Amino acid sequence: MRPLVGLWLLATFLVADAHIFVYHRFGDSRHPSTNTSIEVLKKQFDYFKSHGYKVIKLERLVKALENKEPIPDHWVVLTIDDSFKSFYTDGLPIFKAYGYPFTLFVYTKATEERYGDFMSWDQINEAKKYGELGFHSHTHPHMVSKSDEYLKKDFVRGLALMKRRSGVRPSYFAYPYGEYDDRVRKITESFGFDAICNQNVGAVGVASDIHDLDRIALTGDPDLFRKLRIRFLPATWLSPVKWPESGIVKDIHVKIDIPTNAKKAQIYLTGYGWRWVPIKDGQVSAHLSFALKNRRSRLILKLGNDKISTKILVKP
Numbered sequence: 289m290r291p292l293v294g295l296w297l298l299a300t301f302l303v304a305d306a307h308i309f310v311y312h313r314f315g316d317s318r319h320p321s322t323n324t325s326i327e328v329l330k331k332q333f334d335y336f337k338s339h340g341y342k343v344i345k346l347e348r349l350v351k352a353l354e355n356k357e358p359i360p361d362h363w364v365v366l367t368i369d370d371s372f373k374s375f376y377t378d379g380l381p382i383f384k385a386y387g388y389p390f391t392l393f394v395y396t397k398a399t400e401e402r403y404g405d406f407m408s409w410d411q412i413n414e415a416k417k418y419g420e421l422g423f424h425s426h427t428h429p430h431m432v433s434k435s436d437e438y439l440k441k442d443f444v445r446g447l448a449l450m451k452r453r454s455g456v457r458p459s460y461f462a463y464p465y466g467e468y469d470d471r472v473r474k475i476t477e478s479f480g481f482d483a484i485c486n487q488n489v490g491a492v493g494v495a496s497d498i499h500d501l502d503r504i505a506l507t508g509d510p511d512l513f514r515k516l517r518i519r520f521l522p523a524t525w526l527s528p529v530k531w532p533e534s535g536i537v538k539d540i541h542v543k544i545d546i547p548t549n550a551k552k553a554q555i556y557l558t559g560y561g562w563r564w565v566p567i568k569d570g571q572v573s574a575h576l577s578f579a580l581k582n583r584r585s586r587l588i589l590k591l592g593n594d595k596i597s598t599k600i601l602v603k604p
């Protein structure tokens with residue numbers, strides 16, 4: 289790498305990260321864990337507006353990543369999973385009023401079979417005028433538990449329906465429940481998406497993996513200021529790389545892919561909270577013995593106050 293390019297990369301690591309947020313339901317208090325009230329949504333949009341944030345399409349962010357452009361610090365991408373009816377009835381009018389684009393990740397079977405709580409194809413096609421459509425699977429399965437054959441069929445079926453009913457062949461995919469592993473990722477990639485979104489806490493920087501983009505959930509009434517401070521930490525997870533067969537995490541080994549003088553970092557594990565771990569030669573190594581408590585567990589490495597890299601472990 290030429291020295292100047294190295295400096296430029298270093299500078300962008302330090303100053304610039306975008307944020308992708310994910311919503312589910314709007315103004316639907318029956319489901320508090322996946323809901324964002326209209327009052328909170330307006331408060332968040334007002335915050336973006338008054339603090340100079342620019343809400344862009346996922347398409348724009350993906351282009352910038354593909355071209356290795358610097359990622360401006362004030363970019364925000366808004367995504368919506370599941371195509372619930374409450375997005376059409378309550379959320380969309382607010383997005384339109386603020387002129388904010390969005391990416392709607394469609395759960396095709398729910399719409400095709402007219403499940404009560406979900407948007408119709410007519411509503412999806414109306415919403416599409418103001419944003420982009422992504423794919424969120426046909427049957428919304430826990431993908432890690434399904435066979436290769438099941439997953440491939442699910443993609444073929446759902447993508448064909450998207451094309452037939454909306455005329456769109458989506459360029460973006462979001463994993464149902466944010467659950468995936470390397471096998472699921474490879475199958476997903478074989479369907480040629482430009483970008484794949486997870487649901488891990490994190491930001492998006494110039495070195496982000498376009499097929500593994502972190503998204504931060506904005507349900508309830510989260511501290512938006514703190515979420516926007518989160519930075520992307522370029523890091524390589526060497527261990528664990530998947531759900532351990534024993535169900536016990538024994539070694540954590542992560543290579544930090546930026547220069548750092550820090551002597552320690554923090555590691556979080558679902559159900560166990562945070563702990564300090566030493567950094568040696570740019571790597572974090574911890575030997576421990578944690579029985580995983582949740583079938584979907586996350587390990588988070590935090591460097592300094594806000595640089596974050598997440599590894600999700602899902603029980604097959």
Ligand SMILES: [Zn+2]
Pocket residue numbers: 369370424428463464465
């Ligand atoms: Zn979903």
